[in-house]
Each structure stands twice: as structure tokens, then as C-alpha cells.
Amino acid sequence: QVQLVESGGGLVQAGGSLRLSCAASGLAFGSYAMGWFRQAPGKEREFVSVISLSGGSTIYADSVKGRFTISRDNTKNTMYLQMNSLKPEDTAIYYCAANFWVGSGAYNIPSYWGQGTQVTVSS
DSSP states (O other): OOEEEEEOOEEEETTOOEEEEEEEESSOGGGSOEEEEEEOTTSOOEEEEEEOSSSOOEEEOTTTTTTEEEEEETTTTEEEEEEOSOOGGGOEEEEEEESOOEETTEEOOOSEEOOOEEEEEEO
16 A cells, blocks of 8 residues: 655745655655645645655655755655745645656656645744
8 A cells, every 4th residue: 555644744934945855655655756745825836846766856846946955865765945045926735746847847647646744934
């Protein structure tokens, strides 16, 4: 049974930082591209970032480029999202996802999803 468990969300002031983690089990972690999506209240779920199997390739949404950094540790079956210079518009539930990629502005539907972790940025 595949499980993706996010942690690290919380309440932070604008300009602050948070580090999200996604711990994976039940899958060959190093065999999957991994990434993050988010969903703000009243909005559709949107792509945030994706990282390749080895971590050598990363892609970011324009809205987070230069502020967020995705990484992974295949020895720990864990992926991370370092979020700096947070803005109120970053407020959302952040979801970990496995087995997808982004190309030509579109992405295929991930095979697996986590339950999400809430990030709230106050102004």
C-alpha cells in the first residue's frame, strides 16, 4: 500500500520560511518522479514543482520560481520543499504527488497523492 505523508505545514508571517517533507512508503521511491501541488480555498489544484528520479532535474511553477526549492533524499524515501519569502497568496493545502512529469505547460495525472498539509501565510 502506497503512502505519502506530508508534514511541516503551519502558520507563518509573510516573508518567512517553511520546509515541507513528504515521507513515502510502499513504493520504489527512487523509481518515481515526485512533486508538489497546492490548492487554495475556492481554487483548483495547481502544480508547484517536480523533481526527477535522481534529483538532477527540477521544474517550478512561475509563481514560486526563485523562492521554493524542491529536493529529495532517496536513502530516506523523502522529498522536501523549502519555501522562502512566503507570500499570503502561497496559502493553500500542499499535496505530495508521485509519478508524474511536466512538459509543454501540461502534466500527466500523478499515480499517488498524499493527504496534504496546510500552509497559511499571514500578511
